[in-house]
Amino acid sequence: xxxxxxxxxxxxxAGHPFLYLVPSGGIFAVDxxxxxxxxxxxxxxxxxxxxxxxxxxxxxxxxxxxxxxEELVASRAFAPEGGWKEPVDEAPAKFPLQxxxxxxxxxxNLSCQYCYEFGEDKVATPEGKPKFMELETAKQSVDFLFRExxxxxxxxxxxxxxxxxxxxxxxxxxxxxSRDEAAKRGVTIDYSLTTNGTLLRPDIIxxxxxxxxxxxxxxxxxxxxxxxLRVFANGKGSYDIIxxxxxxxxxxxxxxxxxARVTLTNGVKDVKKIxxxxxxxxxxxxxxxxxxxxxxxxxxAIDENGLNGVLAEFEELAYEYRDYALRGEHxxxxxxxxxxxxxxxxxxxxxxxxxGLGLLGVGPSGDISPCHRFxxxxxxxLGHVSEGMDTAKQQDFLKHGHIHAKYDCHTxxxxxxxxxxxxxxxxxxxxxxxxxxxxxxxxxxGWTDLCLRIYGEIATHNPSFLNHFEQRKAA
Amino acid sequence: xxHLRAINKKARRIDDLQTATDGDVVAxxxxxxxxxxxxYPMGCSIVFSPGWEVDSSGGTAGLCQPVERDLYxxxxxxxxxxxxxDHLNNYPEWTSKCAAATKDWRxxxxxxP
Ligand code: SF4
Ligand code: SF4
Numbered sequence: 001x002x003x004x005x006x007x008x009x010x011x012x013x014a015g016h017p018f019l020y021l022v023p024s025g026g027i028f029a030v031d032x033x034x035x036x037x038x039x040x041x042x043x044x045x046x047x048x049x050x051x052x053x054x055x056x057x058x059x060x061x062x063x064x065x066x067x068x069x070e071e072l073v074a075s076r077a078f079a080p081e082g083g084w085k086e087p088v089d090e091a092p093a094k095f096p097l098q099x100x101x102x103x104x105x106x107x108x109n110l111s112c113q114y115c116y117e118f119g120e121d122k123v124a125t126p127e128g129k130p131k132f133m134e135l136e137t138a139k140q141s142v143d144f145l146f147r148e149x150x151x152x153x154x155x156x157x158x159x160x161x162x163x164x165x166x167x168x169x170x171x172x173x174x175x176x177x178s179r180d181e182a183a184k185r186g187v188t189i190d191y192s193l194t195t196n197g198t199l200l201r202p203d204i205i206x207x208x209x210x211x212x213x214x215x216x217x218x219x220x221x222x223x224x225x226x227x228x229l230r231v232f233a234n235g236k237g238s239y240d241i242i243x244x245x246x247x248x249x250x251x252x253x254x255x256x257x258x259x260a261r262v263t264l265t266n267g268v269k270d271v272k273k274i275x276x277x278x279x280x281x282x283x284x285x286x287x288x289x290x291x292x293x294x295x296x297x298x299x300x301a302i303d304e305n306g307l308n309g310v311l312a313e314f315e316e317l318a319y320e321y322r323d324y325a326l327r328g329e330h331x332x333x334x335x336x337x338x339x340x341x342x343x344x345x346x347x348x349x350x351x352x353x354x355x356g357l358g359l360l361g362v363g364p365s366g367d368i369s370p371c372h373r374f375x376x377x378x379x380x381x382l383g384h385v386s387e388g389m390d391t392a393k394q395q396d397f398l399k400h401g402h403i404h405a406k407y408d409c410h411t412x413x414x415x416x417x418x419x420x421x422x423x424x425x426x427x428x429x430x431x432x433x434x435x436x437x438x439x440x441x442x443x444x445x446g447w448t449d450l451c452l453r454i455y456g457e458i459a460t461h462n463p464s465f466l467n468h469f470e471q472r473k474a475a
Numbered sequence: 476x477x478h479l480r481a482i483n484k485k486a487r488r489i490d491d492l493q494t495a496t497d498g499d500v501v502a503x504x505x506x507x508x509x510x511x512x513x514x515y516p517m518g519c520s521i522v523f524s525p526g527w528e529v530d531s532s533g534g535t536a537g538l539c540q541p542v543e544r545d546l547y548x549x550x551x552x553x554x555x556x557x558x559x560x561d562h563l564n565n566y567p568e569w570t571s572k573c574a575a576a577t578k579d580w581r582x583x584x585x586x587x588p
Contacts, residue, residue, distance in 0.1 A: 018482065026486035028479040068478040074493045075479055075486075346485020459482045470484075 003069070004045035005038070006079035009413040011449060013456025019077055020452055023086060025346035025416040027455065028075060033060055033068045041078065089350060091357070091398035093391075097148035098358040099156040101372040102141055102174065104167035105132045106364055110196050111233045114265060114292045114300050116373055117162070121294050121428045124376035132167050133364040137385065141362045142178045144385040146185060148360075155182070159193035159213075160361075160372045168204060175211055194218060194261070196230070198238060200245040205252050214256040217246055217284070220263060221274030228267045229300060243282070250283045257285035259334065264291045264310060265300040271313035279332050288334040289314070293373075293425045296439070311446055322454045325465050337468075339451040340458075342417050344469035349403065349419035356382065356397045356423075370397060370433075373424040380433070400434035408436045414448045547576075560586045 007022040017035050019028045030038070033055065040046070040054055048069060055065035072078040106117065106126050117124055130137075142157075149155045157178060159171050175191060182189040192214035208215060219242060220226040227237025250258055260278045268274070271289060278287045291310065294301045302310065317333050324331035331337075351357060355371035362368055363375040366385045374380040382397065383390035403409055406420045420426070421437035421444065429439060437444075458465050481490040549559045550569065560566035565588070572582035 019479075021486075021489075024485055024489060025483075026481070026489045027483040028476075028486050029482055030480075031478045034478045064478075071476045071479050071493070075476070075489050077479075344483050346483045346488075348485075456482070 001048045002045060002081040003041060003048050003051060003078050005041045006076050006084055008077050011452050013453045014460040018456045021077060022413045023348050023416050025348040034072060037068055037072060088404055091402060095357050096150040096152045097145060097360060098152060099158060100145040101158045101160050101361040103160050103363050103375045104164055104170050105162040106376055107131050107166055108161060108163040109198055110238055111231055113229045116293055123374060125378045126376045129365040129376060133170060135173055137366040138170055138174045139177055140366060140385040142181060146181055154188040157191050164193050164195050165199035197242040197246050200249055205249050209253045209255050212255040216259045216261055218261050220268050222277040225268045229265060246282055260284040260287045262289045264289055266302050266306060269306060269310050272317055275317055286332040286334040293428050295428060307443055311443055315450055318450055318454060322457060325458050326462050328465055340455055341469045343451060343455050344466055348416040351401050352419040352421050356394055405434055406436040408438055414445045417448055418444045
């Protein structure tokens with residue numbers, strides 16, 4: 001049998017060689033003999049017998065060499081001539097809904113310049129649509145969630161905006177209504193919300209705590225950074241308003257971890273400083289970062305140089321995470337824990353995220369969208385909560401977003417975790433949700449490699465830490 | 476696996492799959508102690524010949540290859556009592572008038588032990 005290398009990414013961690021297999025997502029530590037077998041095949045494909053002879057000539061026993069080759073074939077690190085044929089799995093026709101993101105309002109009291117809902121690159125077309133969701137629409141949304149969740153035993157609602165808390169009364173009504181409905185069906189339900197923090201009040205905090213509603217605060221770091229773009233309509237920064245309220249929230253809300261989400265822009269990319277402020281000075285449980293989604297020519301867009309700098313800073317902070325993990329401590333850099341969780345499961349994605357699949361967004365009008373970022377966009381509407389899904393459009397969206405439709409990704413080793421990246425990002429960049437986010441490939445591969453190395457180190461020196469990732473995180 | 480060590484959950488599943496294949500039953504192989512290598516499992520029930528083991532209801536018509544269509548596996552090579560005459564001991568001449576089963580099958584007659 002003629003043997004050739006199949007697809008994998010080879011990396012070193014804690015001084016040992018590892019393989020990240022593609023597309024299965026399996027991670028194996030390999031011994032010296034396997035490493036040698038791989039090196040030989042890397043030079044050129046060859047007959048299995050010839051490879052065996054070479055390994056034996058190098059000092060291995062026939063038995064060992066044979067086992068070694070068989071294992072490399074069985075794990076699909078090696079392939080017979082022509083490579084393995086991967087079956088093409090289509091998007092499932094029916095996929096039970098798990099998370100509904102409800103945009104309670106599309107109004108906001110801040111005017112962050114980069115906002116994907118109001119900014120220069122917005123996809124929303126809110127003209128003529130309601131600004132605040134009505135109770136009736138909200139109830140229909142909840143009914144829709146339970147209907148589409150089918151057999152699922154637990155569902156999730158994320159409250160979103162605009163600024164979510166501008167419609168706090170409706171939030172409470174939705175919680176009441178959906179709790180009752182969930183109890184009737186014997187389904188568990190939990191909630192989270194995303195807010196800019198400006199409208200937090202003691203009674204709201206008390207309510208969120210009592211109902212175990214998870215909170216994510218959008219905030220960009222210390223004052224001088226946060227206030228660059230997160231401003232009120234009059235241009236005034238929001239930090240001084242938010243900081244005391246957030247402290248209040250962090251002091252009192254103890255039923256769910258509270259997270260900060262940072263948008264990195266050209267002027268705001270001092271990752272470590274931002275992390276230290278939000279984690280250690282304000283006391284967030286975890287902090288996640290994402291570079292702004294924008295067309296490349298905006299003033300606040302991060303150019304390639306800037307991105308490399310950001311990756312270098314991410315790397316430094318990720319090593320800090322690793323050091324914590326090796327001591328068995330919680331660090332809070334959620335970009336790392338999210339990636340490690342995916343690597344631990346060994347997921348291999350057909351689609352980059354759950355949008356349009358297990359997750360949907362609904363706007364104040366009741367229009368359904370693939371996720372919160374497409375809310376209120378006519379072009380991306382996937383139906384209405386009163387009528388149900390437009391399954392033809394949904395299938396079209398999913399077919400388009402399938403990894404098999406992204407030619408550029410077919411030879412990329414990072415595709416099990418990336419699968420082409422965010423649909424919204426792709427739409428803003430390329431006008432097409434199914435386009436691979438090619439401007440991020442180096443970043444994605446660099447980041448995945450970094451997290452693999454960290455994963456390997458943790459697996460070597462403190463494997464019990466990985467138990468945190470045994471349970472797959474809900475969306 | 477001895478040369479690859481499964482680290483994450485997916486790798487453990489790949490490993491399990493591999494172990495499951497390794498653990499094939501080899502009861503009817505000539506040398507059960509020989510080193511394991513990929514092999515066809517032995518035994519008519521596994522290679523879908525009409526062995527009696529899979530004939531749960533007592534008839535033969537429902538078998539994957541009913542005896543009416545394929546009988547040579549049981550007739551020629553098998554020492555085990557089957558629902559066809561046995562070549563090894565009692566009916567060595569049974570198919571002697573049947574050169575090609577597709578044409579001469581009528582020449583295979585019933586036997587009355
Ligand atoms: S978008 Fe780039 S990094 Fe992601 S899977 Fe495709 S080629 Fe790989
Ligand atoms: S990754 Fe992009 S498309 Fe997917 S849910 Fe997030 S914002 Fe929406």
